[in-house]
Amino acid sequence: MTRIPDKHSSRAVLIGISQYHRDAELAEIAAAERNLNGLLAALTDRGTGTLSPEHTWPLVNPTLDTIGDAIGRASSEASDVLLVYYAGHGLLDDRGRLHLALPTTDPSRIRWTSLPYETLREELANSHATARIILLDCCFSGRAINAMAPQSTVLTGQIDIDGTYVITSTAANQPGYAPPGQTYTAFTDALLTVAADTTRDLTLDDLFTNIDQLLHSRGYPRPQRRAVNTAGLLAIFKSNTSQPNTAHDLPDKQSLPQQRITKAAQQHSNTEANRTRAHAEPTPYEELEPDISTDRDAKAPTTTATEHGSETEPADPSKGIAPPRIGSRRPSRPSRRVLILALAVTVAVTTAVSVSAWGLGHSHSASAIGGSTVPTGATSVGSAQDCSAGYLSQFTLRQKLAQLLTVTVGNSEDALQVVKTEQVGGIFIGGGTDKALLAQHQVDAVQAASRIPLMVAVGEEGGRDSWAKDLIGVAPSARVIAQTMTPDQFYTFSLDRAKKLKALGVTVDLAPDVDVSVQPDDSVIGDRSFSGDPNTVVQYAGAFIRALNDAGVGSVMKHFPGRGSSSGNSQTGAAQAPPLNQMQVTDLVPFRQLVDSGAAVMVGHLDVPGLTSSGIPASISPQVMALLRQGTGYGAAPFTGPILTDDLSELAAGSSPPSVEDAAAEALEAGADDAVASA
Incomplete structure (x- = not known):
């Protein structure tokens, strides 16, 4: 049965890392800070939100100590719902373990300068909260799915942290995306778009399903989830049919990924196998011609930021939240x-x-293969990779396609x-x-x-x-x-x-x-x-x-x-x-x-x-x-x-x-x- 969190006994920590102070190949992600603003507004909205503003703490570019204090306090105070959200760079150490990057993270010393996901996991395991929610918007965030369970049971869904619900923006071996010209990162934009539909109570299961469908339709990687017991019946956004949904309306025009899906449908409309697929409203083919060189097989969306991270500028191919996807899952x-x-x-x-x-x-692309110990298709991750678009500069276009x-x-x-x-x-x-x-x-x-492994x-x-x-x-x-x-x-x-x-x-x-x-x-x-x-x-x-x-x-x-x-x-x-x-x-x-x-x-x-x-x-x-x-x-x-x-x-x-x-x-x-x- 669907239930709403108790505001007084629930806590949330929202972490956004938009700036990186070292010369360490980590591009700034201006959208990460805006993610926090949008999510904070949605979660604490007086009509449709389910959390209390005084118990929902946004942390922009915090230190590790600040994060530890906030999560430690939230973990000890929460008796109903404990929610942790992170947006930023996800990094892998030489054993393939996920680390959440901080402003002072040095990719050559990941273990000592970042937040290991395992540390976050253990902190949540010690909480007395009835439900624990983790939302990760970063590269390789799918590693968290398997980290929530012991190796012996990870593939049976027997997670050792009871009442946990994890949603990650990507699979274990995938980048996240911050498309140019958009306020939010791709995953959080989808989350807020779904949350804006408040015609009914939106459970975590509903949230994941709708985010998955929306990202898939836009041509982005599919999110991952792991749920235990009845955590999926918890509604973190509630209905408010008396109010119009104006906070985060769907865009009038198609995004570039949607346009490419549309063009694919038009190009193959005579293919019987494709006649039953649903696509976005038709967009004239000519409108896409000037941009055809940016097909997602060759170039991924990137984002750059001004000094204060308040504006989105034209993409610089040497920066961004993710490298181009070698073998995009949904190219034209x-x-x-x-x-x-x-x-x-x-x-x-x-x-x-x-x-x-x-x-x-x-x-x-998206995968739960490989259990909790190894990236899909790889014996190991030889060295940690950041999410910058410059990573693939070592490959020719032919080699990218050969992937x-x-x-x-x-x-x-x-x-x-x-x-x-x-x-x-x-x-x-x-x-x-x-x-x-x-x-x-x-x-x-x-x-x-x-x-590449x-x-x-x-x-x-x-x-x-x-x-x-x-x-x-x-x-x-x-x-x-x-x-x-x-x-x-x-x-x-x-x-x-x-x-x-x-x-x-x-x-x-x-x-x-x-x-x-x-x-x-x-x-x-x-x-x-x-x-x-x-x-x-x-x-x-x-x-x-x-x-x-x-x-x-x-x-x-x-x-x-x-x-x-x-x-x-x-x-x-x-x-x-x-x-x-x-x-x-x-x-x-x-x-x-x-x-x-x-x-x-x-x-x-x-x-x-x-x-x-x-x-x-x-x-x-x-x-x-x-x-x-x-x-x-x-x-x-x-x-x-x-x-x-x-x-x-x-x-x-x-x-x-x-x-x-x-x-x-x-x-x-x-x-x-x-x-x-x-x-």
Whole structure:
């Protein structure tokens, strides 16, 4: 049941860092101070706010001592709600841990000159507040999601701080944005825009869902959240239908990201897979032509500030809250399609190409993969990176674009050549790869050649899909495992193998298979499925995911919305799945139960009556992507992690195939983050 905070027993600390006094590559963020003003006004508004002005303390460019005093006092005084907000630069130390930058932060001495997120976490853990809310608007803020739980339970959602609700502006390995010409940063602007809709009490769950949708529509990274118990039912903004919402109205004109989404829709309006997607109101194509060089694949929005941080000036590419996103998650689609065609030809290593906004190593888009210990697609963060736009000046435009690719390599020579020359985002080690690449640690030299930590992916399920069995030991098929081990035994077994994968240099395993199937062992799914009982699949797949992520290896559930009961072979086109209403009680159960497990999701090539359109398989279907993202259509929480497609070259083997390039573009248009193809 929705409830409103008690003003007298609630406390809030709002921290905004807009200026940095050292010559330490940290650009000023004038919008951070304005964020505090806007959020303070919204939270304490007499009509729609739920907090008391005298108990809500804004701190602009404070010292560490000041922050400690304020949070310590708020933590001890709050018995109902304790809220902490931070806007500024997020930095990672050499172990990948999140630190919140302060005015005197020195990036070369992060641990001693910044606020470690772990310190903030511990302070909140000691509070007697009923609900603890953390709002982080900074680079890499998604690291806080996993930091709120012990490693052994982070992927089961069993957070050790009861009553906590965390919303972060980005994923664990992503920058934040302060767009030029806007009063607030992208995330806080979305927060305040959503808060201005006071036609009803706005719970934390409502707030997150609406912010997620708004940022997604604007082309920005998707936020992340972690909630415990009923914290999401707390309303921090309340209804006030008697007053017009004038404090933060929606803009009359589209923002640049919205315009680019609109243009993409116009450019691809004849693509059947894109006809069902909703876009902003049309904007004439000509209006965008002068600005086409600022496509988000090549340049991210930045902000500069006057001496007092009161005005927004034209962007300086050497400053800003974030580096350009290498492989923007939502670039304009004409550029994306051309990119797929061009780079798939010019960066031809062997067979597999993944047009990826997920597997970008250090700086790819939204992800909960990698558990609490490792950035997605990276063995480690070799050095802390600040959020300045100048970071990417070391890369050519071609190398920035190559970060969209994950390529299959044949041996260390292939891998070293393509990484050193092209700076690709990741490599896939498959059945045709020389095992010496891992067995003899040749991949270490490949990692060293990459200026951004490289994603090293394998597909190690066990059973017949066990390329690494000679290196890490043999694993039975999933079906045999469920018949011979308990989930706890399987976790221990899998953790040992996952640690061995990690030691070999692997960062992502495209497993487990969570399909629910009773089909013969040698069928397409067959013994790759743990069981025909969805609850059994949940238990064993969950154990596998926990083991991978506890070892610091990313995991991927497949094949959404479920291939276990399908007919036909998706390796020669799309397979026929049961109607959606039948899948609700079987195939979709593992995805529903494991949506917050920390694993990414791979979407299969499936025709699903009642869900997909005729001739448009799930892997390139906007309806399927929306079902997964929103969750409401199958009773699940919204999915905020990465979405991958199954091998799109398999679609090209069908009876009326799209080309791999067209299929990849359609998958990305539909909402996938990573379009995978082996040819």
